[in-house]
Amino acid sequence: MTRPEQYVTRAEARTALEAAARESLRAPSVFNTQPWRWRLIGDVLELASDPSRRLGATDAEGRLLLISCGGALHHAGVSLAAGGWRAEVRRLPDGQHPDLLARIRITGRTTPDAHAKELAAAVHRRRTDRRAFDARPVDEQTLDRLRRLVEDQGAYLHVVPDDRVPELAVSVDEAADANVDQAHHSELTEWTHRPAWTGDGVPATTAVQASLRRVPVRDFLPDGSPGMLPGAGHDEGAAYVIIFGSSDAPVDLLRGGEAMSALLLQATAEGLATAPISEAVEVAWPRRLLSRLLSGVGEPYLVVRLGYVEETDTVPPSPRRLPTDVITVED
Ligand SMILES: Cc1cc2nc3c(=O)[nH]c(=O)nc-3n(C[C@H](O)[C@H](O)[C@H](O)COP(=O)(O)O)c2cc1C
Structure with a gap:
């Protein structure tokens, strides 16, 4: 007897789900905290947040x-x-369990999606690039494509017009000034000085020396020596975009993160360098300044800087936790 085209065995579903959980571990996260846990139970994959990895001061x-x-x-x-x-x-x-963020179940087979394949290939190339981008501008068509992808994920994208980038810079600056207390300083020190075995945190090799920028870049190693030079550019051609949504309900923030991933992977696939900037959304007052850039129509989730780098050397990959520490496999 031939089995129907759509039929998926339990073993096949489990293998595909576990592989998906493993691939997800390369996702970006604030301070590279990787605040997630996966559990494969039967033929269901569950994603939960790990509150012990929430940044108490920053987030x-x-x-x-x-x-x-x-x-x-x-x-x-x-x-x-x-x-x-x-x-x-x-x-x-x-x-009853707000930490349980998603349940994924396989419902059948389809032709492998060509666009998803491009994004999947970008997963391993994507880096947060904190260097200065050069003068080559990000064209309108690219920004339109990114906007549509963000909207497909249930969020929105605002491209900050050039003449309002100084306002964005002020809100990031204000937030950086507000984050100078001891609690923030200790948190930053902890997550930039993680022992290698933890597989998390922001290593010095991916941090960039301080320099004048259109919008300040978080100084990850105020007392140390960052591993990368800012490069020849000055962010002249950089596009600054804000991913936003209609509310700060957990499900909308989750979708905001899905939209962030879609944007970063697509941009990477198209040869753009990317860098999330979250300082201005971490503090209430600068976040209100960001809302003004959105004309008050939405809740800002994350700023992303997009552009091109002249330098040919690549940003080293940041570490990741071991799959066995993050993915629990049960029958
Ligand atoms: C929600 C969020 C906020 C982030 N905020 C910043 C930021 O303010 N400044 C920065 O340089 N990187 C920021 N990042 C990038 C992370 O530091 C980065 O993803 C992490 O260190 C892993 O490195 P990778 O993106 O190169 O894999 C943020 C990432 C996420 C997902």
Whole structure:
């Protein structure tokens, strides 16, 4: 007896889901905290947040934690679509357990998605590039494509017009000034000086020496020596975009993170360098300044700098936790 085209065995579903969870581990996260846990149980893959990895001072409300987890969820979905699996995703499926963010189930097979394959290939090339971008501008068509992808994920994209970039710079600057207390300083020191075995945190090799920028870049090593030079550019051609949504409800922040991942992977696939900037959304007053840039129509989730770098050397990969520490496999 031949089995129907759509039929997926339990073993096949489990293999594909576990592979998707593994691929998701390369997702970006605030301070590279990787605040997520995966659990494969039967033929269901569950994503949960790991509150012990929330940044108490930098991310008191847990917004960046949810955005980071949304990134991992989107990475997993890309892996499944690229492998030709149809999947159903239920977000925040259990009101009693708010840490349980998503349940993924495979519902059948389909032709491997060509676009998802491009994004899947970008997963391993994507880096947060904190160097200055050069004068080559990001064209309108590219920004339109990115906007549509963000909207497909249920969020919105605002491209900050050139003449309002100084306002963005002020809000990032104000936020950096507000974050100079001892609690923020200790948190930054902790996550930039992680022992190698933890597989997390922001290593000095990926931090960039301070220099004058159109919008300040977070100084990850105020007392140390960053591994990269800012380069020849001055961010002249950089585009600054704001991913935003209609509310700061957890499900919307999760979708904001999915949109972030879609944007970063597409930009990487197209040869753009990318760098998330979250300082201005971490502090209430600068976040209000950002809302003004959106004319008050939405809740800002994350700023991303996009552009091109002249330098031919690549940014080294940041570490990741071991799959066995993050993915639990049960029968
Ligand atoms: C929600 C979020 C906020 C982030 N905020 C910043 C930021 O303000 N400044 C920065 O340089 N990188 C920021 N990043 C980038 C992370 O530091 C980076 O993803 C992490 O260190 C892993 O490195 P990778 O992106 O190169 O894999 C942010 C990432 C996420 C997902």
